[in-house]
Structures are given as C-alpha cells and as structure tokens.
Amino acid sequence: MPRTDDLILFAQVIELGSFSKAAEANGLTNSVVSKRIARLEEELGSTLIHRSTRRLTLSDAGRVLYQRARLVAQSAQEAFDAVTGYSQALEGHIKMSVPTISGELLLAAAVAEFCDLHPAISIDMSLENRFVDLIGEGYDLVIRTGHLDDSNLIARHILDSRWTICAAPAYIGRRGKPMVPGDLLKHNCLIYSYQESGARDWLFSRQEELYPLRVGGNFSTDNAAALRQAAIAGYGLAYVPRCLVYPDLQAGRLVELLPQQVGKVLGIYAVYPYSRQPPRKIKLLIEHIRTRYMDIKHYF
Incomplete structure (x- = not known):
C-alpha cells in the first residue's frame, strides 16, 4: 500500500509545478523527491507524471490520484493545525x-x-x-x-462572480430592448475600461462556447461606481459584475438583459x-x- 506521506508529496509536486519546489518546501533533495514519486508509481503500477524539461503533465491515472491525494494532504494539514494552531x-x-x-x-x-x-x-x-x-x-x-x-x-x-448586462427602464423605453447579442451593435454601450479582457469585447455564450462581441459607446470609465451611475441615469447599457448592481436590479432601477447569453464569469x-x-x-x-x-x- 502506498505511504501516506508519498501521496502528500505527490500532491505538493503537482500544486507547486516542479520536483525542485516540492523538494525545497519539504527540506529534501530533488533526487529524494524523484525516488519517492517513482516508488509511488511502482507500487501503483502506473505512470503518474510525464516529465519534460519545461513542465510536468499528469497521466490519466495521475489525474485520478491527484484528486484523492489532495484530500489526503488537506486532512493531514487540518489534523496538524488542530494540534499546532492553538500555539x-x-x-x-x-x-x-x-x-x-x-x-x-x-x-x-x-x-x-x-x-x-x-x-x-x-x-x-x-x-x-x-x-x-x-x-x-x-x-x-x-x-x-x-x-x-x-x-x-x-x-x-x-466563489464565482457572474457578470451582467443591464440598463435603466428609461433607456430601454427610448431605445428598445436588445433580444440577441447582435442587437447591442445598435446601442450605446457604456465601457468599463478596467478589465482583463478587452473593455469593448463583451463575452457571450453560444452552445456552451464563449465568443466576444466588439461593442461601441461614447462613455468609458475605469471606475465601476461611475459606470453604475451612468447606467442608472439612462445613458446606455453597462456590462458589469452582477454583485455591483444586484440591489438596483431588485429595486427596478436597472433591468437585466440577455441573462442566458452573457458568458463572463x-x-x-x-x-x-x-x-x-x-x-x-x-x-x-x-x-x-x-x-x-x-x-x-x-x-x-
């Protein structure tokens, strides 16, 4: 039966991304870590890690074992914490x-x-x-x-943060309600300029695949609160984290648009x-x- 400490070491190698970092974290040499992983593979009769000069890649058996080994490592850490945490x-x-x-x-x-x-x-x-x-x-x-x-x-x-497209009822009354993502090309889209992906590339989901749509608008800001105020005032559509506007959606100050198609999470x-x-x-x-x-x- 594989030793528990070898399972924990295996999980650390994967989490840290290299044998050398796992060795350093545990005060071991690279050769010792390599030998213990090899011993684990021999005992299980399966190759767990495909090694290359650039990175480590898990085999199918390695992926299955890693999920279980993580739980073993977590349980061991929690047991350790129960004793040492009070100090x-x-x-x-x-x-x-x-x-x-x-x-x-x-x-x-x-x-x-x-x-x-x-x-x-x-x-x-x-x-x-x-x-x-x-x-x-x-x-x-x-x-x-x-x-x-x-x-x-x-x-x-x-937790995961889902984004939403929203607009004030007054804006929708003047400009109409977009029914599909392509309709946004006819609307004034308020741009949140601080985003990892392109600020004007709004992300949508279609048949479980994500795709961007390049939108246009006459107002942009890197401040989410300012973007929210512009949307509430009726100046355009906003694409923002849902948590930012949740009270506004509940109160009717903003209306959620295309909720089943927005893809950013x-x-x-x-x-x-x-x-x-x-x-x-x-x-x-x-x-x-x-x-x-x-x-x-x-x-x-």
Missing part, C-alpha cells in the same frame, strides 16, 4: 489588498469586524484593482478575481505567498471573509 497567537499586523467592488460591497465591513473580534490584530487594507506583487510589496493576503498563474502563490477559491480568490503552514491569523481571516461572501452569494 499561534492571534496578534500582529496584516497587510492586504482587495478589489474596489468587493471592498466597498462587503470587505470593508467584514475586515473591520474581524479586527473587532481579534483586538490584538491590526489590518491595513487597500482597495485597488491591479494585481499587486505580493512578495515584492510585502502583502500578506490579497483578494482577487480572475486566473492566477504564479506557482509561488497559493489561491483559495471563494470570474472566480474570486484569496491569494497569499506559498508556505507549508500559513499563519493562523491569515487562515482565520480568509475563512471569515469567505463566510461573509457566502452570506450574500445570491448577489453574485
């Missing part, structure tokens, strides 16, 4: 960065509440949309949307520098933030 004092300073929409919507109150629950902890929270350099700028934690592509960081998924993640055992205060803060997101997940 970590809930005190000190946390520097974090959060996106402006979530910051204004719920994180300002959630983080202030966390400080109130743990008076020995102080938190410096900045609201900004750029993906900050966590290590270079000394951040302990950031909340971000979108894809993470840095193996030196750990990302914990919180971004994950929201808690991101922190890789370490074998993140501080207990960071883990508790992430769980506190996740709980507050779950409280209003219908917004998303």
Whole structure:
C-alpha cells in the first residue's frame, strides 16, 4: 500500500509545478523527491507524471490520484493545525489588498469586524484593482478575481462572480430592448475600461462556447461606481459584475438583459505567498471573509 506521506508529496509536486519546489518546501533533495514519486508509481503500477524539461503533465491515472491525494494532504494539514494552531497567537499586523467592488460591497465591513473580534490584530487594507506583487510589496493576503498563474502563490477559491448586462427602464423605453447579442451593435454601450479582457469585447455564450462581441459607446470609465451611475441615469447599457448592481436590479432601477447569453464569469480568490503552514491569523481571516461572501452569494 502506498505511504501516506508519498501521496502528500505527490500532491505538493503537482500544486507547486516542479520536483525542485516540492523538494525545497519539504527540506529534501530533488533526487529524494524523484525516488519517492517513482516508488509511488511502482507500487501503483502506473505512470503518474510525464516529465519534460519545461513542465510536468499528469497521466490519466495521475489525474485520478491527484484528486484523492489532495484530500489526503488537506486532512493531514487540518489534523496538524488542530494540534499546532492553538500555539499561534492571534496578534500582529496584516497587510492586504482587495478589489474596489468587493471592498466597498462587503470587505470593508467584514475586515473591520474581524479586527473587532481579534483586538490584538491590526489590518491595513487597500482597495485597488491591479494585481499587486505580493512578495515584492510585502502583502500578506490579497483578494482577487480572475486566473492566477504564479506557482509561488497559493489561491483559495471563494466563489464565482457572474457578470451582467443591464440598463435603466428609461433607456430601454427610448431605445428598445436588445433580444440577441447582435442587437447591442445598435446601442450605446457604456465601457468599463478596467478589465482583463478587452473593455469593448463583451463575452457571450453560444452552445456552451464563449465568443466576444466588439461593442461601441461614447462613455468609458475605469471606475465601476461611475459606470453604475451612468447606467442608472439612462445613458446606455453597462456590462458589469452582477454583485455591483444586484440591489438596483431588485429595486427596478436597472433591468437585466440577455441573462442566458452573457458568458463572463470570474472566480474570486484569496491569494497569499506559498508556505507549508500559513499563519493562523491569515487562515482565520480568509475563512471569515469567505463566510461573509457566502452570506450574500445570491448577489453574485
């Protein structure tokens, strides 16, 4: 039977993306890590990892085992935390960065509440949309949307944020209601200029495939709150995260358009520098933030 520590090491190799990073994280040599993975493959009678000079690729058997090995690693970490967590004092300073929409919507109150629950902890929270350099700028934690592509960081998924197209009833009364994405080409589209994908390329879904549509409009801004105000005032259509305008949709100040065809969905993640055992205060803060997101997940 495979050893549990080999399963955990296998999961770490995949998560970190290389044998050398897993070796460094565990205080081992590359050769020891390689031998232990080879031993695991021999015991299971299957190749788990296809090795190349550039990257590691999982075999079919490797993908199946990785899903189970992750659970083993998580259970082991939780057991370890149960013993060691109490020795970590809930005190000190946390520097974090959060996106402006979530910051204004719920994180300002959630983080202030966390400080109130743990008076020995102080938190410096900045609201900004750029993906900050966590290590270079000394951040302990950031909340971000979108894809993470840095193996030196750990990302914990919180929930998915769906985008929506909306307009004021007055605008729809004047210009008509678009029935298919192509109708947007005849409308004034308000542009949110801070986006990963092209600000004028709105994403749609057709037969389970995503495709962009290039729209036009006479107003753009990198501030989501300003875009929301322009839409409520009836100056055009807005393509924004649904959480930003959820109360407006419920109150009738805005109307959701083409809800079954809008294709943009971004994950929201808690991101922190890789370490074998993140501080207990960071883990508790992430769980506190996740709980507050779950409280209003219908917004998303």
